[in-house]
Ligand SMILES: Nc1ncnc2c1ncn2[C@@H]1O[C@H](COP(=O)(O)OP(=O)(O)OP(=O)(O)O)[C@@H](O)[C@H]1O
């Protein structure tokens with residue numbers, strides 16, 4: 001299949017999950033209770049959900065580590081249960097819990113992994129060194145992983161996942177526990193991989209991360225997908241929070257003037273100090289901002305600032321999944 005090379009997702013589906021259910025014990029609850037979604041080739045797809053929602057289990061099934069109770073998953077048309085070897089060649093996984101061999105050096109962890117995929121000795125050493133350098137671990141390549149910090153081990157797991165150049169990369173909470181530098185570096189790495197045509201599926205609790213990286217997000221709770229949309233589409237689920245925020249100077253603005261704008265649902269006017277006024281117009285009308293600007297200038301008020309109001313992804317998440325801890 002053509003590599004798009006432009007960072008845009010195609011319409012081609014590369015991962016497809018249908019009617020997936022997983023129950024770890026026959027008499028236990030469903031960890032995954034009927035999930036359907038597909039991931040388009042070249043996109044960054046996020047699974048977002050509270051602790052115990054079933055994210056790791058879902059990734060476990062797609063990556064052939066967990067056997068489903070019912071339903072199916074395919075990667076590029078290969079069934080994960082029927083053709084696990086074909087699937088493993090196409091994917092790589094960065095698991096939530098480290099599964100590095102701590103008694104081996106960093107470079108050994110990488111080259112042993114590549115040997116499993118049949119790469120030649122010289123090729124795997126070169127690729128390992130290149131990745132270790134890229135992930136800022138070149139100088140510690142020959143140290144045992146037992147001496148690595150948590151963040152370094154996390155970067156090493158991602159380097160290892162890239163050893164056999166996967167078509168789909170699964171990252172289960174890749175940035176949890178990383179410092180801001182490492183987190184930004186990883187974000188750049190993920191966006192760069194997408195530009196090169198790699199499909200990414202990641203789980204996260206970090207809303208800024210989901211917002212910034214994901215083309216589409218499935219919100220998972222109690223083993224079910226309760227919403228699936230772009231970050232922007234998800235933010236739009238809280239219409240009460242959407243609107244515009246104006247900071248004005250001059251005479252006190254009249255709320256009624258803004259209430260008359262098309263699409264305005266509610267208006268709040270408050271003093272902002274230093275002879276300034278804050279006007280919040282809630283609503284989703286497309287022309288809300290331009291109409292508000294026209295009103296402002298017609299009324300002789302000066303405009304200091306205009307912002308769009310949007311519900312944050314975190315608000316949406318709490319709205320959808322509630323406040324109770326799992
Ligand atoms: N190996 C297992 N044996 C039994 N139950 C399990 C096993 N793995 C997960 N579970 C259960 O399945 C449910 C879903 O767990 P899962 O790890 O998929 O959630 P998660 O969304 O990844 O959560 P987190 O955000 O905490 O990583 C939980 O109730 C969990 O206790």
Ligand SMILES: [Mg+2]
Pocket residue numbers: 055056057096172
């Ligand atoms: Mg998990």
